[in-house]
Amino acid sequence: MSEQSEPDFATLLAERAIERLIIDYAALNDAGDWETLAALYLPDGRMSRPTAPEVFITGRAEILAAFAARPRRVARHIIANLRVTVTGDTATATSQILLFTAPAAPPLVGTYHDRLARTPAGWRFAERAGSLDFPPT
Numbered sequence: 001m002s003e004q005s006e007p008d009f010a011t012l013l014a015e016r017a018i019e020r021l022i023i024d025y026a027a028l029n030d031a032g033d034w035e036t037l038a039a040l041y042l043p044d045g046r047m048s049r050p051t052a053p054e055v056f057i058t059g060r061a062e063i064l065a066a067f068a069a070r071p072r073r074v075a076r077h078i079i080a081n082l083r084v085t086v087t088g089d090t091a092t093a094t095s096q097i098l099l100f101t102a103p104a105a106p107p108l109v110g111t112y113h114d115r116l117a118r119t120p121a122g123w124r125f126a127e128r129a130g131s132l133d134f135p136p137t
Helices: 009-031 034-038 060-068
Strands: 041-049 052-058 074-087 090-102 108-119 122-132
Touching (some): 009 034, 009 122, 034 060, 041 060, 090 122
Antiparallel strands (some): 074 090, 090 108
């Protein structure tokens, strides 16, 4: 078994801040707080939804508009299995999502692949790419 060095305190703090960013994203999405959610991206950040992984939306204003255009719904995004790798002022992360929506949509299971950057305001998404692990039939 190979030895792994212990991460330093700054790396642990960065990992925790990124985990919090991912969790906050889910909570803001569930709350319908699109303006705060869009601010979690870099100004030129981009995203794809798990239901349309090949379609990227670029820029905070466009991301805000895409969320605001969706019909209102009751949703709960459950985030699990977060894995974060920090390299200086950039990072990558993956997380699994279980999405419940009301009233009668089937649950969806997917994965987010994130690229992040440290800014003076904290960590922000450079890219958030979603995909479904079990596409609906």
